[in-house]
Amino acid sequence: MSVMKNNLFLKFFPDDLLLETSLVQLRILQPTDEAAFQELSKDSSIWKYFTFDCSIPGEMHRWVEEALFTRNSLIRVPFTIIRKSDGAICGSTSFGNISFFDKRIEIGWSWLGTPFMGTGINTHAKHLLLKYAFEEMHMERVEVKTDFLNERARAALLKIGMKEEGVLRSHMQMPHNRRRDSIYYSMLKEEWMKSPVQKVQ
Template sequence: MAFVESTTLAARGIRLVPLSLDHEEGLRAAAADGELWRIRVTSVPEPGQTRQYIADALAMREAGNRFAFAVTEEATGTVLGSTSYHDIVPPIRRVEIGWTWYAKCCQRTHVNTTCKLLMLTHAFETLQCHVVGWRTDNFNHASQRAIERLGARKDGVIRGHALRRDGSIRDTVMYSLRSGEWPEVRTQLLYLLDKPR
């Protein structure tokens, strides 16, 4: 039995469904909103690479180290982006959240906060994780701010850690949230979602 089993998560008009090849067209359209693949520090697939992006995610699911979701609008089924559990380590009940991106029209809306609330709730309350982690490019300042707004703590920087799509070597900023910190973070996320916009 897989640690992260196939599941669908939904709240506040957003639905996270297991990523499949059926999402190829929707994922390509979401990435085209803002031409997100042109951003140097993200994992968004170029239009011609969308099918391979999904196939790679499915292979990682089969291997047990990543579970990718399509982020969809519940009312219409429109694909808004993608997010994943990854670097899944069942013996220590740890997952990371990443490979996250949204169409430009969804950025700076409730979508990311809702997705994180859904994924963190599932990780801590269903999977009984001890810790949830994040990692991001040292130059992806928007991602770092978003992770810090969630209440995650910066663990440090791994220097010379990974290749970017352009072939340059990146430093990776690591964050984590422990299970004992989750109740306060959950309260804060609900507050952010409920306050008037």
């Protein structure tokens, strides 16, 4: 990693970074979050479209260790999603595939515990990441990929103003020997101000 990229990473993603709306807070993932994640991860339906299944004993620990490693390696920025009203840990989301030169970043590695689905928390979390990417980091493009079969995620991405781009066939290995087709979505800087999610408070 170049010195410039290293410096930019540390500038934009300090350990005390906190993003918040009226509903949620995003803070950098901490090792102590694992206990709450373990409780949330027991519902196997959460992981249907992921390349891993954290309902399997030991898998959430491995996932947290990997998230912390990629954070310390300045590769990925994992956040813990917190409901402000009661401080409940809801799940996690991340920035990754960061190119400061190309002004491009990916949002992904996102999941919520079942009780927090359909509550607006995901929309608020996406708002915070998009706002930070475009308004603080001055990115030109934010991208997201998901399983082609994940119709709920695809509909949610379109609802917040992401544009469908295309499908990468046989892109990722899934459990039970399934090969996943990944579909990409993006939002450009000039589209951000017109996005329905931009007005979230």
